[in-house]
Amino acid sequence: MQADALRGHLDGMILAVVEDAPLHGYGICEVLHQQSDGALDVPTGTLYPALRRLERFGYLRSSWAVVGGRRRRTYELTGSGRAELAARQREWRELSGVVGRILGVHPAS
């Protein structure tokens, strides 16, 4: 998969991952990898700029911590981030319906 297929959907997925519990960048990568059964392998050069972008927009809030001698920047969802996530979910529902219909592909999951 990959390429640019995720273009525009990565932000929403990041917000979804940190919705339940705050998490750091590397951990977000792992969750995405696992929850997609290995299909998603977001490179750090994509993830970290995305996280900073989301924080700049006010959707995420970050804080530093040291765990096991390693610096960690943990991100958590803000109020407007929660609203943004809901908007992304609505948008995805509409988009996936439209694209699937035109492509003639009925949803897999």
Added chain:
Amino acid sequence: MQADALRGHLDGMILAVVEDAPLHGYGICEVLHQQSDGALDVPTGTLYPALRRLERFGYLRSSWAVVGGRRRRTYELTGSGRAELAARQREWRELSGVVGRILGVHPAS
């Protein structure tokens, strides 16, 4: 909708539209608009470069015609275009499953 949400999926949808019958650019716009219940409104500055790109890749073949005094460039799917469409459909099935699962959104249609 819109924005960049279609990023990467427009090509596949174009191929899908001309799968059954050859069509010209403007007509493709209309079909996309109708089949999406008005959700899709692909601007010409997006569509025409996409068509040329797809032709350059060998997925489409075009021919000029004059209908009602107006020049028309009609596009039809090639063999490799058909294969590409099938690949895009597979990819979409996988992608939509993954994104939907992570986003926590079950398909609408």
Added chain:
DNA sequence: ATCTACGTGTAGGCAGTCTACATATGCGAC
């Protein structure tokens, strides 16, 4: 005459993804 629908196309900008690189710690294997 003017407006709208039809029809094709280019130029320039913007944004998000990619590859590749840079830096640093902890831990197990050799």
Added chain:
DNA sequence: GTCGCATATGTAGACTGCCTACACGTAGAT
């Protein structure tokens, strides 16, 4: 003891595809 791997964060520069805005032209209705 050092080598490689997993952990962890980050930047630089290129690429690509979508967007807005513009340009050109015909047909038909008001």
